[in-house]
Structures are given as structure tokens and as C-alpha cells.
Amino acid sequence: MRPLSRTVISFSALALASAGLAVGAGSASAALTTHCDGDAADVTVPGDLVVDKGDSCVLDGVTIEGEVTVKAGADLLMTDSSIADRVVVSSEGYFDATGTEVAGNLISKGGYGVYLDDSALGGSYTGRAVDGADPFLYSYDSSIGGKLTVEQGLVHLQTVTIDGAVSSENTLYTDIIDSTLAKGLTVSANEEGTSLCSSEVDGAATFTGNSGVQLGTGGGLVDCEDGNYFGSDVTLSDNLDGVDVSGNIIRGALSGEGNDPAPTGEDNRVRGEVGGQFTDLAPAAQKAQAFAATADPEAHADELDAQRNDRRATAEQKAEEAGPANLR
Known part of the structure; x- marks a missing residue:
């Protein structure tokens, strides 16, 4: 990707600031960091996205041009969206993706869980062991382009293709x-x-x-x-x-x-x-x-469906209470 000029970066930062979004130091591949709390649809995030501790972000048809961080206890629900880089899910965080593409790796550091449905992960999946955690990886009709490594929790894979x-x-x-x-x-x-x-x-x-x-x-x-x-x-x-x-x-x-x-x-x-x-x-x-x-x-799938539905319901309610995320 061609580097942005200083003029374009300054203009983008000004536009985000005027929309009420936090702008900070981005990753090596992204100049901007957007913090999401609430819901948004059909927009492009021109850099990294962070869901802060305890917040909830619900996205539909959203393009993220950087990486994603789901902090401790936070929720990110995505439908028909794309992420240009990796996703990192922290302790008790939750990542739920349907019809979504992640170009990089997906790392769960003792998160509550990761759900992938009709989604594509271009890189590897890593579920790291964390004391006291009981995370799940629950996936249907999805693909993983790299390795899959899980060190604790619950694993249920159905109609999944894994290249590594x-x-x-x-x-x-x-x-x-x-x-x-x-x-x-x-x-x-x-x-x-x-x-x-x-x-x-x-x-x-x-x-x-x-x-x-x-x-x-x-x-x-x-x-x-x-x-x-x-x-x-x-x-x-x-x-x-x-x-x-x-x-x-x-x-x-x-x-x-x-x-x-x-x-x-x-x-x-x-x-x-x-x-x-x-x-x-x-x-x-x-x-x-x-x-x-x-x-x-079959019993495992039913149990994981119940866990997912409970967490989604809570996340959707929190996002609704937070209002529009204004990712513009």
C-alpha cells in the first residue's frame, strides 16, 4: 500500500476528531487508531480499530484497513466485514465474525471465546493458555490459511478447511x-x-x-x-x-x-x-x-450455542445503549 502523505494524514485525523473519535499512535501498517463503542454499518476505518476494556462494538459491512484489538472483557461482533491485518483478543474478550474476512492472524489470549461462521482467516489461529481461563473456538463453514494452535479451552470445528x-x-x-x-x-x-x-x-x-x-x-x-x-x-x-x-x-x-x-x-x-x-x-x-x-x-455444539447467544445478547444490548459508533 502506498504511504499516505502528511497532508492526507492530517486531513484524516481532523475528520476523525471532528466526528468524536479518538486518534492515537497506530501500528506500523496504519497511521490512525479508532476506538469503537456502539454500532456502525457500511463504513471504512482507515487504520487500526480498538474496542476498549468492557466496551461493545457491533459492525455490519465495515472495512478495517489496519489491525483490531479487543481488550479485556470487551466484545466485537462483525457481519459481512473485513480486516486487513491481525486480530488480538485479550482476557475475557469476545470476537464473533459472520461472513467476514481477516487477512492476518487471530490471537486469543485467554479470551471468552472466538466464533467464526462463513468466515475466512488468512493467517494462523493461536489460542494461548492463561490461568483461570476457559475459552472456546467454535467455527462453521470457515477457512484458516495458516496453522491452528490451541493450548486450552473448548474446540469445535465443523465444515472447516485448514491449510496449516x-x-x-x-x-x-x-x-x-x-x-x-x-x-x-x-x-x-x-x-x-x-x-x-x-x-x-x-x-x-x-x-x-x-x-x-x-x-x-x-x-x-x-x-x-x-x-x-x-x-x-x-x-x-x-x-x-x-x-x-x-x-x-x-x-x-x-x-x-x-x-x-x-x-x-x-x-x-x-x-x-x-x-x-x-x-x-x-x-x-x-x-x-x-x-x-x-x-x-452435538451436545458440545448446543452448549457453545448457548454460551455464544448469552454473550451476543449482552454485547448487543451494551452497543445499543452506547449508540452509534460514528466510524466516519
């Missing part, structure tokens, strides 16, 4: 339904386990130390009609409370040890070697094995 490697560690659960992962997948130490259904993972997939793992059509965590496609090795080790691998196509090896109870499964097509506890799998029904974990993706 995916890692979910120390979360409560990880649901991946009808999604495409272009690279590898690592899921470890999920308290309620993980379910992978009707999805494609082109890289190696590793599941370690989870409480319940269901890959494909078997098991009791989710009613899954279609198996998964794995483009490389699948390794499951030291998982508890039930492991089932059924109805999958695996172009690499299938192996693992230390799962307790022993894994179950059937109807897999494995082109590589089958080893460890997976050498002679039997169907879950034959072993009369039931999952002890409670990782039900």
Missing part, C-alpha cells in the same frame, strides 16, 4: 466434523476426548493421552455415518476411556501402545503397516466396550 498444521493440547475436548486439514493433526491431553468424523487429514495424525478417541464410524462418542481419510500415519498412544478406529482410509501406518482399555475398530483400509495394539482390532460391540468419556459433539 493443527494442534490441540490440554483442552476439554476437540471435535472435528466434516472438515479438511491439509497438513498434520496433533491432539493431546483432552479431558473429554476427541472425535474425528467425515474429515480429511493429509498429514500425520497423532493422539496422545486423551480421555476417549473416536476416529470414524465406530465407538460411542458421536453418531458418525462416514469415516475419515488420512494421507499419512495415524498413531494413538496412552489414551484412556476408550479408543475406536472404524471405517477409515489410512494411506500410512496405524499403530500405538498404552491405550487402556485396548482399542476397538473395524472396516479400516490401511495401506501401511498395522502395529502395536491395532494389529487385531475387534468391533466395539464384540468387546462390549463403552466409552467412559462424555465427548458428544
